[in-house]
Amino acid sequence: MKHLFPTEIPDPVAMRNFGIELGRHLKSGDVLALVGDLGAGKTHITQGIAEYFGYLHEVTSPTFALVNEYITEVEKSDLIHFDLYRLEKSEDLLEIGWEDYLERDAILIVEWADRFPELMPNGTKCVFIEHLEQGRKLSYDLV
Numbered sequence: 001m002k003h004l005f006p007t008e009i010p011d012p013v014a015m016r017n018f019g020i021e022l023g024r025h026l027k028s029g030d031v032l033a034l035v036g037d038l039g040a041g042k043t044h045i046t047q048g049i050a051e052y053f054g055y056l057h058e059v060t061s062p063t064f065a066l067v068n069e070y071i072t073e074v075e076k077s078d079l080i081h082f083d084l085y086r087l088e089k090s091e092d093l094l095e096i097g098w099e100d101y102l103e104r105d106a107i108l109i110v111e112w113a114d115r116f117p118e119l120m121p122n123g124t125k126c127v128f129i130e131h132l133e134q135g136r137k138l139s140y141d142l143v
């Protein structure tokens, strides 16, 4: 699936629904980069993905924890959710075990992945989010 044409998403509920739809295109071993400013809606997309994978608990930005793991019940791919906003340098990401996470049988969802593009593997799927006056504009490349 490749879709670089922009899509407009009018509100937070639709953002979450986009995440549910996106979940259908993800499988274990995938890395998904969510790229957009503060408050763009990255976590809302992640909530939709978690819902698609049958994770029934709350999903929030792991801003302080840096990483949250969601053990899902239905679709059998665990999700690992990163928020790299507070990391200063790529060494910090390596220090929390990034390379080990890449080896995990899970889907990695990475808010602020654009801070450390050099550490994102080939084949990373990306969703770019821009603020509109109302709603958000998304462009994505899921090949």
Ligand SMILES: Nc1ncnc2c1ncn2[C@@H]1O[C@H](COP(=O)(O)OP(=O)(O)OP(=O)(O)O)[C@@H](O)[C@H]1O
Residues within 6 Å of the ligand: 009, 010, 011, 012, 014, 015, 036, 037, 038, 039, 040, 041, 042, 043, 044, 045, 061, 083, 111, 134, 135, 136
């Ligand atoms: N498509 C949308 N249209 C309008 N508002 C939205 C949309 N998506 C999300 N929001 C709103 O934007 C705010 C931020 O959402 P969210 O926490 O998902 O963003 P984020 O990109 O994860 O932020 P952060 O960079 O702080 O982690 C929330 O108040 C949410 O309701």
Ligand SMILES: [Mg+2]
Residues within 6 Å of the ligand: 042, 043, 060, 061, 083, 111
């Ligand atoms: Mg967030």
